Amino acid sequence: MKYHYTIIIQWSDEDKCYIVSLPEWGEFCHTHGDTYEEALENAQEVLELLVESSLEDGKPLPEPQTFGKLLQIA
Known part of the structure; x- marks a missing residue:
């Protein structure tokens, strides 16, 4: 199943x-990476875990x- 999150x-x-x-x-949901590619990979992993x-x-x-x-972030 695909999710389309920002x-x-x-x-x-x-x-x-x-x-x-x-x-x-939420406004405090962040991750990071030393390279753009690493940051994207980390984001995808975090999204999978959140879902x-x-x-x-x-x-x-x-x-x-x-x-x-x-x-709009509440």
């Missing part, structure tokens, strides 16, 4: 690595944001 990857001069935000999962954990706990998954849809 992955934002940005370089951090302060941390000297790529920081990844997963906005549908798996939510399903196991019977929690609803956040609605994926799609292009053209405003993202």
Whole structure:
């Protein structure tokens, strides 16, 4: 099953690595990587774990944001 969640990857001069935000999962849901590719791989792993954990706990998954849809973080 495919999920279409947002992955934002940005370089951090302060941390000297790529920081990844997963906005549908909350403002504090982040990971990182030394390279863009590593950051993306880490993001995909974290997303898999978040989905798996939510399903196991019977929690609803956040609605994926799609292009053209405003993202509002509560």
